[in-house]
Amino acid sequence: MIQDIVTLGLIVGAGLLSLAAAVGALRFPDLLSRMHAGSKPQLFGLVMVMFAVTVQVFHWGPISTMLLIVLFQLFTVPVAAHMVGRSGYRTKHLRRSMLYRDELSEAVARAQAREVAERERGDRDRTDDGKNTAQG
């Protein structure tokens, strides 16, 4: 009886979290915000479903398989979200108006300025060398 109530609570919670993920993916304004909705509440929902199954079937076999499922989800979900977010940013699939502050664009601008300065310095050195050899 208590088992069933706990299972019920966990599965309803998991369903609500998955629903929240779906609503968030629909309502959030841009790609980066949607990545938050798409990956995380759903993961926590899955963990809750796994707990619910464990409460019902308290055997070593299913529990070990569930541990593996949760573990691999923990490893793969953040990597997938990172890759989507990163490629989204790099291909400029983002809305600037939905970013309050963007320290990455500042860093990219600094790196570009540094690169240009280095290239210019390189060019100057090379022309200097050319003059020296011409004089010599």
Next chain:
Amino acid sequence: MPQQRRRRQGIVESLLYIAVLIVVWVFLWDSVSVLTVLTGIVVALGVTRVFYLPPIQLSGRINVFYGAWFVLWFCSHVLFASLQVAWLSFRPRPVDAGSVVAVDLATRSDLLITLVTMVNGLIPGSLVIEIDRARAVIFVHVLNCAEDEEIEKARAQTHRIEHLLICTLGSPHDIQALNEYREERGLAPVLESRTIRARARRAALARRTKERA
């Protein structure tokens, strides 16, 4: 001597990976028998040979107390942040703009940068979108973050993750870097007896007493 120690450490690490793979295999078959363990050994050796990956550099130390503290902290944050993101998607008012925050990490270790990135990605509301590996800077996108106060909060959270992870399995160099970082901000140092400097001091002291004897 150091070379010998490094080779021994390499053997221990590869044995550790093979043991983990065997455990995964046994978990998949749901039974511990001679057959599953033996096939597990064969599969683990085959996998590590065929899909060769550059070895992860483990630091060789682990602190169980900080590890448990980290797991508790992590679970509570995942729980509360999940509810927060769920509320953000259900509430009538749409979310505010997000921010991309650059966080300067103290550590230079690849393993720790990866772990901080992954933990950041698992806690709802923050997501790492770019890593500058050479400078150990990670760029975190924070959901619903349109105030300077919230940006500072996100930065503090990432530093908290790093602090707990370094205390759990960082190398003496990492702890040293963390303490230097904390000193700059006027915070008390942690695990001082585990830093590389304290280790060198202890080694020098031991050498001196040996010379005297």
